[in-house]
Amino acid sequence: MATKLHLTGKDLRRIGYPEGKVISIALAVMQQNFKHTKQQEAIDLLQKVLENPEDYIHNATLSKIAAELVEKPANAGKPYVEIPLNEERKEYTVFGADHIEAGAINQMEVAMRLPITAAGALMPDAHQGYGLPIGGVLAAENAVIPFGVGVDIGCRMCLSIYDLPAQLVHSDVSRLKNILQRETLFGAGQEFSKPMDDEVLARKAFQEIPLLRSLHHKAVRQIGTSGSGNHFAEFGIVEITASNQDDDDFKVPPGTYLALLSHSGSRGLGASIADHFTKLAMHKTPLPREAKHLAWLSLDSEEGQQYWLSMNLAGDYASACHHQIHRKVARALGENPLKMVENHHNFAWKEMHEGRELIVHRKGATPAGKGVLGVIPGSMTQPGFIVQGKGEATALDSASHGAGRRMSRTAAKNSITHSQMNAALKEQGITLIGGGLDEAPMAYKDINQVMSFQQNLVDVLGTFQPQIVRMDS
Incomplete structure (x- = not known):
């Protein structure tokens, strides 16, 4: 005879369910509809509903649980009071304005009217997104905007330069292809059957914040993998010129080298964090329709602090994913890199500007403070650039994060x-x-033109030309 399911509130709280009505609803639904289901299978199902309640809102048996999770009861019973935008927007600088679509400009205009906005800038690769445009930089007063950071929190570039002949990308194509296919994994929901361990997975935040506790198993399984869309890992040729050798932070002798460049983010962990806190922010700070995705969380609030900790964890997780890829590729090549250059985008930083601490959101923008190293990629066929920031105040110490899309x-x-x-x-x-038509080279702007608009933002130390490109199929 099959054993009956015996779930408790403690079981649900352990996987991240919040205190309140949802626990009793979930226990009742599971007892009524899944009473002969194995304990672990029931817990796994409840975790899926917790992580993506919208997927179950029309499910015949699980909709009651999903509806309670989607509702965000923190504001239940409170009157809906829309927060008005400022009549006048703050001034901001647009780099390469003649080549930026109107939709991105309009989004930036709205963002500069938020009550919390202190300063802003728009990078030359900008195009329309959700809330803050891609390429938008926004400095806020003691508040963080989840959609100002973006869905793929901590999306990141990482470049390893190897002391190996650049011509290997032509003479050893088969081996390099095999390395990329064996050591990388791309696509939404993809997981390694035996993922590597990493110290980021032992961080206290995974146990201290209920949402992160529910996402830990996903983070463990997806560590070292990459997303879909414009995420890639590619072998190419780095060229370093003699004129770049007067910098103490970038000592790579002049010449050409084999290199690996990767672009990816925080996977399902970051997406779930963004989804959860964006909905919470929209509920707590309701804005006019044109600005609703710019809802913020005060850093003086518990929710704001939880998002800040979760965002930073997601950024470190994205970094760990890249480092695992680069370690495995280096092992396969039998060569440690001469130099690694990396940088976040889709992130928020506490920074000092004009004598005050601000929260600087860079949604698809590269940190370019004075002396800061970074990588600005082109497309499948266009070069990328190894850069060093000049700390331009009108750009809020930022630069573009790539060529930018020319078409959706x-x-x-x-x-x-x-x-x-x-x-x-x-x-x-x-x-x-792999790769699809949505990532075709002609879908992107001319990277050389984009770089010409930010000569005051960064110095170019070298170039990276892609040769063997791995993307989601």
């Missing part, structure tokens, strides 16, 4: 053919593993 993903899929994309790759001698 949908537009690219509808207007670019596979033959056109393959011809462009062949012309540049690029080997592509």
Whole structure:
């Protein structure tokens, strides 16, 4: 005879369910509909509902649990009072304004009217996003905007330069392809069957914050993997010139080198954090329709502090994912890198500007404080740039995070053919593993033009030319 399910409130709290009505609802639903389900299977199912309640809102048996999780009862019974925007916007600088779409400008105009806004800037790769445009930099007073950070928290560039001949990308293509296919894994929900351990997974925040506690198992399984869309890992050629050798932080002799460049973020962990806290912010600070995705959390509030800790953990997790990839590739090559250059985007920092501490959001923008190293990629066929920030105040110590999209993903899929994309790759001698039409080179702006608009923001120390590109299939 099958053993009956015996769940308790303690079981639910242990996997991250909040105190309150949702626990009693969940226990009743599970007892009524899943009473002969194995204990672990029931807990796994409840974790899935907790992480993505919207997916279950129309489920015949689980909708009551999902509805309670989506509701955010913190504001239940309180009157809805919309917070008005300022009549006048704060001034901000736009770099490469003539080449930025109107939608991105309009979003920035709205962001500069938030009551918490102190300063802002728009980078030359900017295009329309949700809330803050991609390429938007926004400094706020003692508040953080989850959608000002973005969904893929801590999305990141990481470049390893190896003391190996650059011509390996031409003479040893098969081996390098095999290394990328064996040591990387791409796509939404993808997991390694035997993930590597990492010290970031033992962080106290995973136990102290209920949401993170519920996401720990996902973080463990996805460590070292990469997302879909524009995420990649690619071998290419780095070129360093003699004129770059007067810098103490970047001592790589002049010449050409084999290099690995990766772009990815915090995977399902970051996406779940962004989803949870964005909804919470929208509930706590309701804004006019055009600004609703710019809802913020005060850093004086418990929710704001929880988001800040969760965001920083997600950023460190994104870094750990890259480091695992680069360690495995270095082991496969039998060569440790001469130099590693890396930087976040989709993040918020506490920084001093004009004598006061501000929360600087860089949604698709690269930190470019004076002397700060970073990487600005191009596209599958265009070069990337190793840069050092100049600390330009009007840019809030920022630069672009790439070339920027010239057309949306949908537009690219509808207007670019596979033959056109393959011809462009062949012309540049690029080997592509995976990749879709939405990431075709012609969907992106001219990186050289974008770089010309930010000569006052960064110095160029070297270039990276992609040759063997791995993306989601």
